[in-house]
Amino acid sequence: MGRVGPLILCCALAVGLVAAANPAAYAAPGRFSPGAPGAGDPYFPDMGNGGYDVGHYDIRLAFNPSTKAITATTTITARATQDLSRFDLDFQGPLTISRLSIDGRGAAYTRGGAQELVITPPDGLRKGRTFTVSVSYAGVPRKIDDPALGVSGWVATTDGAVALNQPIGAATYYPVNDTPNDKATYTQTVTVPRGLTVLANGEPGPVTTRGGQTTYRWHMNRPMASELSMIAIGDYDVTRGVTADGLQNITAIGRSIDTKPGQGKVLNQTTAQIIHWESTAYGRYPFDSTGGILADVGVHYALETQSRPVYDHKTSDVDGDLLAHELGHQWFGDSLTPTRWADIWLNEGFATYSEWLYQEKFNGTPVQQSFAEAYAGEEDWSGKVADPGRDHIFDDLVYTRGALTLQALRTTIGDDAFLRLLTLWPTTYRYGNVSTQTFIQFVERLTHRDLDGFFHTWLYQPGKPKL
Incomplete structure (x- = not known):
């Protein structure tokens, strides 16, 4: 999860300095309690946080291609889901914070562990209250290179940088509640030297140039998981x-x-x-x-x-x-975003099945032929599709066996029901979070059939299923 960040107890405002020197100065009433330092996913126990729900991220960032450094302020609008005495954000790497405030007031903070930014507001935040957290920081972001999961986060390129955040990279360049369960809308405003281009999620806003610097604005107005956020500069x-x-x-x-x-x-x-x-x-x-x-x-x-x-x-x-x-x-x-990373087959199985449908539509290769070839191939059948393990979420087990499961389901429930499923499943849970169990229950309601045995065989039982 990256290197341990330095312990930082400084704030730009005098009130923040006092709090850092004496955290008890802002102790919340006894009925307030800290938000959880993780979102509870067994694969990534340190990712995400509890006690609040983010509604919007406003990321304002300037990039210097000669030094690869960024200077940024991220403002987060959130709602407390409990009476909060303090809460965490995910924020990792060598970026140095210069100012942190809550609703415009300086707040105490510490940095510890691989990615925890622990914030203590001047007063407790009551459940249901909407608040803003503003963090100003600077430095050269450091990508993550996980031995099992590869590179993610802010990746420097010869002409700029690209941020690719699945599964654990968002916190390399902005403070975030880095869990798929806390979707939010985004505004990303990025300033670069004239001649460079910035692309990001969503729709573009006005582009302005002043003093040799060009500012691009992008807005994602639909809920988005942090692992799906992106910036490309170059x-x-x-x-x-x-x-x-x-x-x-x-x-x-x-x-x-x-x-x-x-x-x-x-x-x-x-x-x-x-x-x-x-x-x-x-x-x-x-x-x-x-x-x-x-x-x-x-x-x-x-x-x-x-x-x-x-x-x-x-x-x-x-x-x-x-x-x-x-x-x-x-x-x-x-x-549709999985509730837990163990359910990632709901992403990759359907996406791989999209390839099979594409081959049938545009190249004349029937889906059943793609199924037969994959089933007969040198497939590793040893794992569980719906619980592959933290280091195997991007394995072929999840992709190909996920698609095989869908085609096997199609032959079990029939074309009419399956084609309705392809439309109704993403429509019913649009912009939400789903689990394998939610999917099973949805299919059983749609078909009025008990399919627990089928799903146990294809999703939870290691070994090659018999046709």
Whole structure:
């Protein structure tokens, strides 16, 4: 979870300095209690926090490409879900805080462990109260390189940086309640030297240039999990279009990438085509714009960042299959987000199944053929699809066996029920959090059948299921 940050007991305001020197100066009444330092996910016990619910993040950030440093202020609007004496945010790495306030008043804080920013407000926060936390900080963000899960967080590039936050990277560049269970809306305002481009989630606002610096504004007005937030800074060729359903479609390709002439237009048009097709299968697209970014970031994966996936150009093929997968995630994983990381097959199984549907629709390969080939392949059947373990959430077990489970379900309940499921499941729980148990109950209600045995075999029992 990154390196232990330095213990910081300073605040810019005098009241903050007093509190840091004497935390008891702001002791809350006895009935107030601290929020939990974790959100309770067994795979990532230190991620997320308890005691409050975030409504909005306002991230204002300036980037210096010569030093790779950022200077930023993040303001969080949240609501207390208990009587809070203190609470935590996730914030890690070498970034130094210069000021921290709650509703404009200086507050005491400490930093400890791998990622905990522990904040003690001047007065206890009553349950139901809405409050704002503003944190100003600066430094060079440090990416996370987890031995099992790979690189995430703020990744420096030759011409800027790209932030890819699944599963544990958001806290590398902004203070956050880093749990999929606390979705929020976002405003991201990023200032860079003139000539660089900034892309992020959602819809663009006005772009202004002054004194050699250009400021970009992006707004995500639909609930978003922190692991799906994104910023891309660099030299990009941006293509803008509109899908058949009238959605703003913004795609970009890094100019350092050697692409064929016209590839920007191809990426934009293929994205629009797939979004329109997937909307006919899964129901109305859940966000207000779409797109994608082909970046020279060197992480060797693509990521379903909300509304605008990022494709590392070092992935094997940025083709229709990959776009169908990442864009399918906009319904399954982004709009519908698992309650626990153990349930990530609900993301990756449906996204992989989107590839099979794409192959059937555009290349004439029946889904059942894709199923048969995957079933007969060199598949590792040793794990549990719905509980793969912390270090295996990105394994083929979750992706391919998740898709195999869906096709096996289709042959069990029939085409009519399954195709209704593809639309009703993401529509019913739009913008919410779901679990494997929620899915099982939903399917059983839809079909009026007891399917516990089927799901136990395909999701919870190691070994190759018999057909």
